[in-house]
Amino acid sequence: MNVPALVNPELQVAAVPVAAQGGLAREWRLASRTVRASAICLIILYFFAAASPFFASYDPIYQNRRMPDCPPMRLHLNAPSDWSRGLLWTYPLTMADPEERSFVADTSRKIYIHFLSGGHLFTTDSETEPFYLLGSDALGRDLYSRIVYGARVSMCVGLVGVLITFSLGIIVGSLSGYVGGLTDNLIMRWSEIEMSLPSFYFLLALAAVIPPGISAAERFLLIVAIMSFIGWAGLARVIRGMAASVRSHPYVEAARTLGASRWRIITKHVIPSVIGYAIVAATLSIPGFILGESALSLLGLGIQEPTPSWGNLLSQAMDPQNLARYPWILIPGIFIFLTVMSFNFLGDYLRDRFDPSSVR
Numbered sequence: 001m002n003v004p005a006l007v008n009p010e011l012q013v014a015a016v017p018v019a020a021q022g023g024l025a026r027e028w029r030l031a032s033r034t035v036r037a038s039a040i041c042l043i044i045l046y047f048f049a050a051a052s053p054f055f056a057s058y059d060p061i062y063q064n065r066r067m068p069d070c071p072p073m074r075l076h077l078n079a080p081s082d083w084s085r086g087l088l089w090t091y092p093l094t095m096a097d098p099e100e101r102s103f104v105a106d107t108s109r110k111i112y113i114h115f116l117s118g119g120h121l122f123t124t125d126s127e128t129e130p131f132y133l134l135g136s137d138a139l140g141r142d143l144y145s146r147i148v149y150g151a152r153v154s155m156c157v158g159l160v161g162v163l164i165t166f167s168l169g170i171i172v173g174s175l176s177g178y179v180g181g182l183t184d185n186l187i188m189r190w191s192e193i194e195m196s197l198p199s200f201y202f203l204l205a206l207a208a209v210i211p212p213g214i215s216a217a218e219r220f221l222l223i224v225a226i227m228s229f230i231g232w233a234g235l236a237r238v239i240r241g242m243a244a245s246v247r248s249h250p251y252v253e254a255a256r257t258l259g260a261s262r263w264r265i266i267t268k269h270v271i272p273s274v275i276g277y278a279i280v281a282a283t284l285s286i287p288g289f290i291l292g293e294s295a296l297s298l299l300g301l302g303i304q305e306p307t308p309s310w311g312n313l314l315s316q317a318m319d320p321q322n323l324a325r326y327p328w329i330l331i332p333g334i335f336i337f338l339t340v341m342s343f344n345f346l347g348d349y350l351r352d353r354f355d356p357s358s359v360r
Contacts, residue, residue: 038346039346042339049152055148075113130142197230216303238277284348298314
């Protein structure tokens with residue numbers, strides 16, 4: 001006996017493009033302008049981190065001792081008849097007073113800005129006559145190039161830290177909540193001990209014992225490991241409560257009755273049931289890793305010079321006199337602010353989307 005089709009094949013085929021319009025496109029339409037702007041901001045910053053040699057104009061450790069604490073240089077649009085030499089140009093700056101570190105523009109010459117030249121987004125003909133888009137630091141290093149290279153550390157520390165913390169927290173919390181008994185008690189008591197420690201001061205104590213003389217990559221991994229060691233306990237405790245409630249669900253009991261092992265039940269049933277919360281919590285936790293690394297680098301316990309990070313770029317701003325005379329040294333703080341707020345807005349949106357009680 002042939003069973004008639006309940007769905008018209010033509011309608012079924014036509015429904016495929018409609019279903020394909022879901023996912024990211026649908027979420028993008030539902031998101032507010034603030035969330036869209038946050039997503040675009042994060043994408044741009046991660047492009048900076050991934051392609052730093054292209055976006056940076058100069059070597060981030062190159063010191064131009066003739067131009068320390070140089071202010072941002074003004075751009076001028078070239079005449080259309082002279083666009084072959086460059087679309088934009090600026091006047092070269094020369095130091096007028098070494099003590100005050102004041103600069104004057106040499107209006108007799110022009111420095112032309114070249115786009116997509118020499119493997120960079122924009123640059124000049126020579127490093128000896130640079131264009132400082134955001135000014136320079138006390139050693140004459142291009143602040144914009146150091147911010148772009150600093151994104152490698154400050155943007156990646158959050159992702160790597162969250163990956164370690166949440167992998168550990170989800171596995172340990174799910175195991176503790178599902179198994180229960182002595183295992184649950186031991187894990188939860190240990191997590192409570194870690195949660196009772198003052199996080200920032202404990203982080204300072206651990207960072208202070210990092211051996212000197214190690215490479216920037218090794219220091220980066222040690223800092224991420226230290227921050228992950230501190231942050232997993234809170235998540236594991238929350239996941240444990242969610243896993244304990246999932247343990248009594250019918251589909252978990254059915255899997256147990258059919259002879260599934262504990263590890264299979266945890267990986268196939270318990271962890272997928274808590275992954276939605278974990279994604280939201282991870283997004284909201286990334287700013288904490290970024291701020292933690294920035295604070296350590298600012299205090300000299302994180303990424304060390306000459307390797308740039310947004311935290312150690314702010315070290316010059318700790319002197320109020322420098323801040324009053326060279327306000328552009330606060331620009332790295334703007335990038336930290338934008339990154340933290342973007343992750344917070346994106347995390348709030350994901351929390352609303354994963355919340356079953358939210359109605360859209």
